[in-house]
Amino acid sequence: MADTPLQVTGQHSKREETISVMGILTDTVKNSVAALQDYSELSGRAMTNILTAPHYLKDTLAQMDDVGVGSLPIILLSGFFIGAVMVLQTGSQFVRFGQTSLTGDVVSIALTRELGPTITGLLTAGRCASGMASELGSMLVTEQVDAMRAMGTDPSRKLVTPRVAAGILMMPLLTAMMVFVGLLGGCVASVFTLRLSAVEFWRRAIDALEFPDLMQGFSKAIVFGFILATVGCYKGLRVRGGTQGVGRATTQSVVISSVLIIVADVFLTKLSLYLANKVF
Amino acid sequence: MTAPTISLPQLSESSSSIVFEDVRIGFEEGEILKGISFQVRERETMVLLGETGTGKTLTLKMAAGLLRPSSGRVHVLGETISSMRERDLLTFRQKIGFVFQEGALFDSMTVAENVAYRLREENLSEEEIGSRVLEVLRFVELEHTLEMLPSELSGGMRRRVSIARALISRPPIVLYDSPTAGLDPITSQAIITLILRLRDVYGVSALLATNRLQDGFALANFHFDAETKRVVPNSQNGNAHAAAKTGATRFLVYRDGKIYFVGEPEQIAQSEDLYIKRFLV
Numbered sequence: 001m002a003d004t005p006l007q008v009t010g011q012h013s014k015r016e017e018t019i020s021v022m023g024i025l026t027d028t029v030k031n032s033v034a035a036l037q038d039y040s041e042l043s044g045r046a047m048t049n050i051l052t053a054p055h056y057l058k059d060t061l062a063q064m065d066d067v068g069v070g071s072l073p074i075i076l077l078s079g080f081f082i083g084a085v086m087v088l089q090t091g092s093q094f095v096r097f098g099q100t101s102l103t104g105d106v107v108s109i110a111l112t113r114e115l116g117p118t119i120t121g122l123l124t125a126g127r128c129a130s131g132m133a134s135e136l137g138s139m140l141v142t143e144q145v146d147a148m149r150a151m152g153t154d155p156s157r158k159l160v161t162p163r164v165a166a167g168i169l170m171m172p173l174l175t176a177m178m179v180f181v182g183l184l185g186g187c188v189a190s191v192f193t194l195r196l197s198a199v200e201f202w203r204r205a206i207d208a209l210e211f212p213d214l215m216q217g218f219s220k221a222i223v224f225g226f227i228l229a230t231v232g233c234y235k236g237l238r239v240r241g242g243t244q245g246v247g248r249a250t251t252q253s254v255v256i257s258s259v260l261i262i263v264a265d266v267f268l269t270k271l272s273l274y275l276a277n278k279v280f
Numbered sequence: 281m282t283a284p285t286i287s288l289p290q291l292s293e294s295s296s297s298i299v300f301e302d303v304r305i306g307f308e309e310g311e312i313l314k315g316i317s318f319q320v321r322e323r324e325t326m327v328l329l330g331e332t333g334t335g336k337t338l339t340l341k342m343a344a345g346l347l348r349p350s351s352g353r354v355h356v357l358g359e360t361i362s363s364m365r366e367r368d369l370l371t372f373r374q375k376i377g378f379v380f381q382e383g384a385l386f387d388s389m390t391v392a393e394n395v396a397y398r399l400r401e402e403n404l405s406e407e408e409i410g411s412r413v414l415e416v417l418r419f420v421e422l423e424h425t426l427e428m429l430p431s432e433l434s435g436g437m438r439r440r441v442s443i444a445r446a447l448i449s450r451p452p453i454v455l456y457d458s459p460t461a462g463l464d465p466i467t468s469q470a471i472i473t474l475i476l477r478l479r480d481v482y483g484v485s486a487l488l489a490t491n492r493l494q495d496g497f498a499l500a501n502f503h504f505d506a507e508t509k510r511v512v513p514n515s516q517n518g519n520a521h522a523a524a525k526t527g528a529t530r531f532l533v534y535r536d537g538k539i540y541f542v543g544e545p546e547q548i549a550q551s552e553d554l555y556i557k558r559f560l561v
Contacts, residue, residue: 150344
């Protein structure tokens with residue numbers, strides 16, 4: 001079995017190929033299926049590596065620092081203002097019915113179930129998936145990945161698994177920080193614009209939350225962390241075309257991980273609501 | 281113009297460090313190597329010559345198990361690595377040192393960390409790692425660069441660190457991918473001198489890919505004298521015996537995906553073949 005992607009296993013003679021719409025469509029589907037298979041294999045190996053030695057704990061901690069602590073400023077800043085905007089938007093509607101006190105309930109549930117994990121996922125994908133793709137892509141084009149293999153290190157264990165573990169572990173924590181800071185921002189906005197008491201806002205915000213809301217939010221965060229790390233690593237380790245390819249891979253990693261996060265969000269929301277009805 | 285006739289000795293895995301048997305490899309663009317068969321004997325240096333794109337780097341990577349051939353077999357130290365699982369190859373590669381074309385140093389690590397990399401993977405003690413790193417950096421005359429980053433080194437220094445990293449675990453086989461590419465003549469000479477010393481002090485078997493014939497002639501015509509600690513010509517009085525102790529050097533020339541020439545330095549130097557003469561320019 002060929003080790004590198006696209007490595008042919010038989011003789012090929014160069015000949016003129018006729019281009020047809022059907023041919024292009026077939027090639028596109030084949031390439032997409034091959035890419036999906038390749039991505040699944042990379043992701044699967046990254047997870048199964050956790051079960052066997054050797055483990056690279058130092059590298060994992062370094063990645064957790066980069067993904068978690070490194071993303072904190074943008075998460076906190078964005079969370080604060082998103083919470084404030086949510087209060088302004090929902091409050092302006094509740095004012096009509098004289099129910100501004102419900103603002104805290106709605107913002108809390110929206111942040112915990114949906115906005116917290118999704119926006120954290122998108123922001124972290126933009127920052128970290130691109131960083132992973134460019135770092136690994138640069139290593140690939142400068143033969144550092146081959147050098148690693150030549151010295152007996154499995155690049156999947158050394159490079160991919162620490163990043164995937166960091167994504168999975170740090171995303172729920174970042175989501176929690178985003179939700180908390182979002183509520184802070186919402187509290188400030190509700191005090192100064194809706195003339196709500198801060199205590200009232202916080203009490204309603206916390207009381208509105210139930211266990212299924214937290215489960216939904218944090219389970220989404222885990223999945224989103226897996227998506228952004230695996231997509232970033234996959235695009236980086238499959239770079240073609242030198243430095244231009246690295247740039248392309250960096251952009252594509254953000255786009256693909258963002259789209260996958262949004263698509264996964266729909267299915268996870270549906271699943272969570274179903275489980276909330278059945279289990280909780 | 282006809283290619284010189286090639287006669288390959290009977291392939292014998294037991295006395296050879298590296299054996300390629302009818303190896304083919306290709307990519308989307310087409311087949312690059314179309315049935316390559318050769319062997320590198322113990323303590324021998326095989327100089328692999330060819331134009332850019334003829335498959336020299338692919339040959340080295342297949343010898344290290346970094347790539348699999350489309351067909352054919354590759355044997356290294358008696359093991360058929362072309363059909364070995366990646367998991368087993370990771371362990372097997374401890375016996376192989378690889379010097380990449382641009383060095384391929386890990387740019388976020390210092391020189392000491394780069395050189396120590398393999399030993400850290402083997403979980404040796406810090407004390408032993410420290411002493412061995414210093415020993416090999418002294419061999420390549422770069423002991424003063426321990427804490428420097430690769431970006432702070434010149435091209436020649438990066439190549440020497442790459443050589444140090446490759447030989448830290450004293451592998452019996454070293455693979456060199458264009459070690460003098462892009463370097464000025466003086467620095468190239470320093471790199472070839474280092475390779476000479478590595479061959480004669482450690483007795484490694486080597487496959488060296490290059491498109492500079494003079495590098496091969498330097499390896500064929502000079503050796504490292506352990507007594508005087510200098511590189512001396514093989515023809516110097518009293519050195520014939522010493523020269524015989526070191527490994528032989530042979531040349532292998534690729535053209536259009538096939539072996540165009542394989543033989544001794546004298547044969548290539550005296551060759552009237554127009555294609556081979558172009559390498560002598």
